[in-house]
Amino acid sequence: MSTPLAIDTTVRLRSGYELPLLGLGVYLNNDAKPACLAALRAGYRHIDSARMYGNEAQVGEAVRESGVPRSQIYITSKIQNDEHGYEKTLAAVDDSLQKLGSEYVDYMLIHSAMSDTPTRLATWRALIDAKKAGKVRSVGVSNYGVKHLEEIRKAGLELPDINQIELQPLNQQKPIVDYCKQHGVFIEAYAPLMRAQWDVPAILEVAKKHNKSPAQVLVRWSLQRGFAPLPKSSDPARVVSNAAVYDFELSAEDVAAIDALDRGKEGTITWNPVDAD
Template sequence: MAAPEQRLTLQSTVEIPHSRGTILRPRIGFGVYQSPPDICKKSCLEALRCGYRAIDTAQFYENEKEVGEAVRESGILRSEVFITTKLLLPEGSVEKTLERCWRSVREIGLGYVDLFLIHTPSSGPEGRREMWLALENLLEEGGTRAIGVSNYGVKHLEEMKSYATFPPVANQIECHVLCQQRPIVEYCRKNAIQVEAYCPLVRGTLMKNPTILGIAARHSTATPSQILIRWCLQHGFIPLPKSDNPQRIRENAGAYSFELDASDMKLLDSMDLGVDGALVPQNTDCP
């Protein structure tokens, strides 16, 4: 089954490698972690109405079906929406894990997904290898257009070189002003791996931060959330803001109306706390 080429009409896209060339993907995605199925569908429909053209789900989130339903009900062409999902665990063999991947594709119900990631490196070297080989098979069979990883550290990405026919096109990691993940970001840049930033809004904990408020005040129409998203964009990351509040969904889509200057970026860069700024346990160093 050949997937059609995308015709994205967006304010900003980025090219990522594909087994048959390159494909476009939006520079901002909509996250649905911890969004219950019924609410997830409504939130996705609102996000699509606001101009989002990328949605990030996962097997672990248990809302893949609702993401697919929202895309179908939106009336937007399938080729104009970029869908990412994630494989949680190996199933004991490449064949069984491949079938688990296809189950997600069927659950979403859009024919194929655009990007399929390994969710975590925590299953160990053999589990990681099994999952990657399954994703490579899924890629060749047309179930996905690109494959990548999530929460991988440098050693996990280096390990892949011993068995990967297709290198990962993306690494989705927690990345925001308090947890800037500089070593893995630098590695990904040197190896043409796109960094996707989850928790870019630091789960709302910085909405009253004096530094963020001060920068927002200098950009009269910008909100703290937009400042944090814009910081990600100007570093070349793909931010994945998440909200189930329609007003905030619309607000988060507005990060293209201004640009941070060098002094703004320097201030935000100085907020980095390293791993101490992380909101979730980091798997980048797991065996």
């Protein structure tokens, strides 16, 4: 990748570990290895998987075959909903390590808040203990609303390093983002490419202005807004193209035009269970 303009390529989390801001999402990719290899060869250093995706083993194979040292690659996985609870979570972490063929996972997240408060907190305590045991470097959550983050804070437990949520121009999750910024929880943006629903005049005009694809504009917008976008593609060529975002910069007017597209929850295009009980 060429030298970035106006933005960093990594951020240091509260855990002290780094997070590469551009990651490859492998959701619904039953043959993730080619995309992962293409990503790592193109300069990506972050792969976002989950136990629910069923492709941790393929991610691990790609990491080993890439020629990039494991210490330079950052892997995310997530505890799925039916694995909530202290003992189940610890067992899930061990199973992920086996599937990945790694001694540690860089980031382990709770995939969603879709259980009750005591179970969520037990799950969170298990991840903290897995971190203390050296099996996980940083711990976080996904699809957590303010209510769920407040549960953790009020229980006197350390807050997550990361909250991974749907975040794209039509649904910018401002209340959650504001809370996370206030409390030092870093935001990862899944579905940053709007699942290709980018036939929106403001986005198309900015793309034309910069002679870039809508996907590249959306990734760049997310980076300039201070998020970590996780564009997903199973096509190696698109994986490489999505990362070609460091040779142009959106102007303040470009960013404002895309910011103005926010429709709140009405703009949701994915699962997005941030209001779970």
